[in-house]
Amino acid sequence: MLRLLPRFTRLFTVAVFAMVSACAANPDRGETRRLPTDAEVEQYNAAVEPAERIVCRQETPVGSNIPKRVCRYVRDIEETSAFHREQLRRALN
């Protein structure tokens, strides 16, 4: 049991470090940066044109099992999709 304690302490330290670094600090302004909440995104989306809207969702990045909240502009999603469709079309032809 005692042998496991240093390992647990190390794991705990890493976990705390990961949690703290998740709230990325902005050194210039001394503020913590955070993504907008879903309600804030909705309020923003209600005020802008459809192409300017933001979509936030949980995504699991390649090489990880931990889902991450990612926010993107609808126009960026559209452009990326169009680009991928075009690439696929070229590859198939």
Add this chain to the structure above:
Amino acid sequence: MRRSYLKVLTWLAVTGLACWLSLAHSQQPVPTIDSRWVDNFEQGLSEQLFDQGLSALRDSDFPAAEHKFLEALLSIKVNHGLSSELQFPPLKLLIQSQIAQAKWKSVDQHLGYYAWLNSKTYSVNIESYLNGIEILHQLYLAAAADVNNAESGRYLIAAKYLNWRAVSAIEATFGAASLRLPPWLYNIVLTHFYQSTLTKRKGLTSYDYKSESPGIVSGWTLPKNESLQKNYGIGLELLQRIRALYINSDSASAEIEAMILVYLGDWELLFGRVNSALNFYQQAFAGFIAAGLEQAEVNDFFDRAVALPITEFNVSRQPESQRGNNRKLTYVAWSSTFPGASNPLLQFLNSTAETSELKALATFNLTANSQRTRSPTTSTSSELGRGFKYLITNLQLLATTPDNESVRQQALQEISVLQLRPKIEDGIPVEIRNIELEYFSALSPAALTGSF
């Protein structure tokens, strides 16, 4: 010279004949209003047309009503200008008559026109603007609830976005701490519940359920669970914001906070988080006691089953004396598009439950699916375990109108999905037996537009 005389004489003759013909035509009997050209410059014409349209609506003659309201709008534009606010009443009824006919293209066009007209009032009169948004919100909900509407989700989202615009307008005008915000925020909370009922019906949520505009955006769809989680999360966030608004306001009181905790508990219960709901109810119970209420008074407040979600946000507790002695629960279902949601539009539509096509009288028990609810000997809440679920049990139909097997089956199915707040006694949920329910099924599409 003679030729030019002849030309002049011929021209005079032709002109004279034309004048005589037009005079003769004008002396013919006046045709009815339907067939002659409408003189849009006639003062009072718009009122006449409005009354005729209203009369047609009362007779459920929706095409005639639509025609009259369109003419009334034209007359108002001619006499009072394109941006006249006098257009609002006929425009609202015009849209209602079009919803009743399921003319979605025209509905879209006129809803857009209403929004454009209403946006002009924003800088002039914020109250008028907010009132316009409220009406538009109800119209969008009426369109969303129509079972014949294939794009009900789109109208629902448009209604939600309207409320967000009202929130932004209030924040810009009265500040982000304004107590005018809660009713609008609560409307958004309700919309998220309606959205969740749509989501539950399908494996995947489509784009239609997340945007009010046509056109597909790749990657916009969410899995059912993520979508439900989002609806729950936004609702919770907004209810917490409402709570914070009251706590930080001059009118903060322990009783108001306790009332909001009840709403929070209701929200948890709607999404199946029973333990969390019970926590909020217990906090509310303690809050009412802290506010100076007698335990008996608080027990009275929680002594009956309440159908959820409550469609109107109200932070003042209705005293027992005003709640009446009638223990019968009355429930008016909204639309089969949104199962388990009571009609939020009864007041707006000027409708009564009597217009429902299906009525049922039923009794049931509201019980927990676990033995660990408080038994008569248990006096603490610590015995409440995980996984509680409140269920309608022993459901019995006493009568239905019309009385036939298919109606009975429909009534049983619809009543079984209702969600009810449990009875809380001394902060502990207890079973209620033999709840009498007067159930009115979803209104017909025509009745959804209201009575006039």
